[in-house]
Amino acid sequence: MTDHTPGSYGERPDEPKPQADGPAAGAGDMPPAGVPQQQPDQQQHYEQSAYQQPTYQQSAHQQAFQSQPPHSTQQFQSQSWPSGGGYTAMAPMQQHRNRHTGLIAGAAVLALAAGLLGGGVGGYVGYQLGGDKGAVTSLEQPRPARSASTAPQGSVQQVAEKVLPSVVQLQVVTGRGAGEGSGIILSSDGYILTNNHVVDGGGQGRGQVTAQFQDNRSAPVRIVGTDPKSDLAVVKADVTGLTPADLGRSDDLPVGAAVVAIGSPFGLSGTVTSGIISAKDRPVRAGGESGSQESVLDALQTDAAINPGNSGGPLVDMDGNVVGINSAIYSPGSGQEQAGSVGLGFAIPVDQARRIATELKDTGSATQTTLGVTIGNAQQAGAQVRDVVPGGPAEQAGIRSGDVITKMDDRSIMDADALVAAVRSHAPGDRVRITITGSGGDRTADATLTGQKG
Incomplete structure (x- = not known):
């Protein structure tokens, strides 16, 4: 199995390695040998993978139309008038007058029925000749007024509006190929925090790294400092007027807390996903030197969708404060270099990232x-x-x-x-x-x- 973190390019370090004797719990110690290895069915790996152009399948929808059934005419049934008992005998003259009155009433009833029948036939013919020209369709209705509602405080929408201007897409081109990842703006004058594996190979004349900002500006960046052991790096773009992200804290972040991940999965910049903190203090081998113990992260686990290209982007709380740097995803099978999210993503806690980033920005290296x-x-x-x-x-x-x-x-x-x-x-x-x-x-x-x- 392999274990990679999302968003890098070219050859990817296998991750994690079988449980083997590791190096010292700290930089500079040499790894021991002879540690029992995990069985193959117990291994798991974390994906660090390159940008792949997504394929979209456009679904086709067919709409069946049926003609409206013809309008049926209204039928009328003649009425029977009562006869027989209840009537008294009358003189011949009276009988004659009553007979004419009955004829007149019967003629009036027939005339009324004929009038109604004629009206029904006329309405049906008029309907057939005129069609349904008076019908109103959705396409003819005016557009509604622009929504004036504001995002409620603490909603995913409100968090996205706050954080998106502070997230960049990093495009890396080297002799080994091209890849994309994400970054977090640290200062208005262009300092950016990302993963080391995103920009590894993009400095010292070996490649080109370009930052694409949310306001559609782009600029080349230079690598200020990297730390493979923590899988963090700081780069600098010569751009001003940027919006720095607000860094929060991760030590008191409870399991179950809602979070939002923002980045450029598969090159789709400005993608927003949401979830919760699933666990804390997860030892995860990701990035670094082929997934060795040198690259173990003390990670936050989240079920927010994190995919290749999210690496280096922020994991933020519902106040819009960065609580982690997205770095790795779990991949359930081997040979899935571009595997996507299965709800197991991992981020470097911001408390550790803040300390490392400060040293990288100021000195170019980390302790x-x-x-x-x-x-x-x-x-x-x-x-x-x-x-x-x-x-x-x-x-x-x-x-x-x-x-x-x-x-x-x-x-x-x-x-x-x-x-x-x-x-x-x-x-x-x-x-x-x-x-x-x-x-x-x-x-x-x-x-x-x-x-x-x-």
């Missing part, structure tokens, strides 16, 4: 948080320490080779990737409590995480 250990998967749940960096945080905290780390603060550590993700969720200088299972039984150790340029 990785590290515990100072080389780790692999334990036979039971946990991350087994294979080596300890001399003088590092782990050694100073009393962690030894062979120890199995099962928890960091209140976060359970199920495997090596989970420990890497947990360490990267912190900033250098953070103090954490680590729960350890070792030869002497369970114990805890307090460690102060450090930073390492990578």
